[in-house]
Amino acid sequence: MTVNHLVRGSSPRGAAILTKKEKKMSIAKRLKSLNVAPDTMVALTYSEGTDCFMHTEDQIETAISNTDVLEKFSSLVATSGIHAQTRWGSDVLEVFREHELLDDYERGTHMFEDFIFEALSENYYDLELVEHSTEAYDYKRGFCTLSAEVLIPAAELISTDVYLGGWTASLSTEDGTLSFDI
Secondary structure: OOHHHHOOOOOOOOOOOOOOOOOOOOHHHHHOOOOOOOOOOOEEEEEEEEEEOOOOOEEEEEEEHHHHHHHHHHHHOOOOOOOOOOOOOOOOHHHHHHHHHHHHHOOOOOOHHHHHHHHHHOOOOHHOEEEEEEEEEOOOOEEEEEEEEEEHHHHHHHHOOOOOOOOOEEEOOOOOOEEEEO
């Protein structure tokens, strides 16, 4: 093992010595170890971005096709036992229902995740469930980031033990806000 595997940080003064490589535990194990109340709302955030062209004005479409934000969001929202809410408190699936996007789904096809993904991709601007931001480097090039954020009760995350690799979880504690990568 080299020194780079043991030291984290950008300078020796700010570095933290690690005795072994950190392993990330599942969201369910982490929440159980923190003794989180079952009704605590956990904010889950997932962001990814990609280089894009500014002059073609298709930055968001480029980010949708070159990142997996919509796939991760759809997978989480379609998970049985998970009732994801927007940061404004609306049930995510109710947002789809309000826009009549679930009317054509055939129950029992076991393709709900794909159906949600397609509906979200085709109605991205109308649903406003995933945020976007674009940084323009110049008139031609830039970087577009997509960000998904949902609120889910801790009890549901513990009972389903859904895989959330790449997401960041945040929750309020009596000592402040606790955030960790999953």
